[in-house]
Amino acid sequence: MPAAVQPRRTRNSRLVRTLAAACTGAAVLTLPLIGASTASAATPTAATAATTPAGYPDNLDGWIRESLAIMAQKGIPGTYDGIHRNVMRESSGNPAAINLWDSNAAKGIPSKGLLQVIDPTFKAYHVAGTSFDIYDPVANITAACNYAAARYGSIDNVFGAY
Numbered sequence: 001m002p003a004a005v006q007p008r009r010t011r012n013s014r015l016v017r018t019l020a021a022a023c024t025g026a027a028v029l030t031l032p033l034i035g036a037s038t039a040s041a042a043t044p045t046a047a048t049a050a051t052t053p054a055g056y057p058d059n060l061d062g063w064i065r066e067s068l069a070i071m072a073q074k075g076i077p078g079t080y081d082g083i084h085r086n087v088m089r090e091s092s093g094n095p096a097a098i099n100l101w102d103s104n105a106a107k108g109i110p111s112k113g114l115l116q117v118i119d120p121t122f123k124a125y126h127v128a129g130t131s132f133d134i135y136d137p138v139a140n141i142t143a144a145c146n147y148a149a150a151r152y153g154s155i156d157n158v159f160g161a162y
Helices: 011-042 060-074 080-091 119-125 137-152
Strands: none
Touching: 060 080, 060 137, 080 137, 119 137
């Protein structure tokens, strides 16, 4: 547009734009401060978050950490990464996983739990102080790691079905 046809901007409109931009920025910076007292109420606290009886988070991370603590007390080798890698391969982190199609299942002893342990192996390598329920995540991990330690030296040495 030629200069003669452009609408003339007044000093006031420039001032209004400047103040609007400044106030918007101040409002954006102030919002977190205003809501800070109520935002913390939405964050789960230790009292409301699900935990295991031993106080670990009731999720895969917590189950592995609790198992590692028990394993350390019992002298069973293994690392978080080794356990996690095997859990993800065997059950994708589902403690209720059961294999109803492999050779063990065909014999009537399906693999169960996070690390897909069969009942006889779970019973033979059960670690004192953990549940006798094969589907209990901590008991399943700890027994499987005890078995892997006896057979392979550590769960860290297991890179396939075991």
